[in-house]
Amino acid sequence: MKLLEERIRKDGVVKPGNVLKVDSFLNHRMDVELFDAMGAEFKRLFAKRPINKILTIEASGIGIACVAAQHFHVPVVFAKKSQSINLDGESYVTQIQSFTHKRVYDVIVSKKYLSPEDHILIVDDFLANGCAVIGLIELIQSAGATVEGVGIAVEKGFQEGGVLIRGRGIQVESLAIVESMDAETGTIEFRPQDPEGKGGYGAESL
Ligand code: 5GP
Numbered sequence: 742m743k744l745l746e747e748r749i750r751k752d753g754v755v756k757p758g759n760v761l762k763v764d765s766f767l768n769h770r771m772d773v774e775l776f777d778a779m780g781a782e783f784k785r786l787f788a789k790r791p792i793n794k795i796l797t798i799e800a801s802g803i804g805i806a807c808v809a810a811q812h813f814h815v816p817v818v819f820a821k822k823s824q825s826i827n828l829d830g831e832s833y834v835t836q837i838q839s840f841t842h843k844r845v846y847d848v849i850v851s852k853k854y855l856s857p858e859d860h861i862l863i864v865d866d867f868l869a870n871g872c873a874v875i876g877l878i879e880l881i882q883s884a885g886a887t888v889e890g891v892g893i894a895v896e897k898g899f900q901e902g903g904v905l906i907r908g909r910g911i912q913v914e915s916l917a918i919v920e921s922m923d924a925e926t927g928t929i930e931f932r933p934q935d936p937e938g939k940g941g942y943g944a945e946s947l
Pocket of ligand 1: 768897
């Protein structure tokens with residue numbers, strides 16, 4: 742999605758340790774009009790899927806997921822990071838290794854909000870090593886629900902998450918894929934988008 746790539750080039754900051762900071766429009770201050778364009782693009786890319794719910798993880802996925810949900814006309818559920826496992830049996834629980842905070846979180850969703858009839862689109866801001874998305878897939882599988890796809894704002898294509906999740910046969914659509922980035926020079930290279938210029942990458946280019 743050209744609009745997002747241009748914004749990352751203009752306002753993204755490459756930090757040491759393979760971290761791309763996009764606080765000025767995505768992770769701290771939020772450009773809701775950009776989110777709206779991203780939501781429309783997710784709707785176009787997943788148009789054929791019978792999605793009835795969006796699942797994300799707190800905190801930074803929530804804004805994008807909520808705006809996207811207006812294009813799908815479905816509710817959003819966000820997985821909560823919990824300090825202690827709640828053993829009352831009323832929640833689905835998994836563990837997720839945080840890329841940015843370098844620690845493991847217990848992550849929960851109430852059993853009330855995921856059910857076997859659900860057809861779920863996972864939405865998150867970044868895809869790096871894939872731990873967050875794989876954790877969300879585990880929660881969905883615990884509920885016996887169906888993963889319809891994964892919509893990501895920014896994928897770091899040089900980390901393994903994209904390969905791991907596509908390797909499971911899941912449709913992953915990332916609106917911008919960073920091929921490489923350099924903290925010293927600040928340069929960011931994107932994976933070329935599909936030749937028809939529609940935005941999106943197309944399964945064949947991945
Ligand atoms: P993963 O679980 O795929 O390794 O990492 C994805 C999660 O870590 C996302 O939910 C996102 O919040 C965070 N993350 C990973 N890489 C970056 C990055 O380069 N920049 C920012 N802002 N967040 C990242």
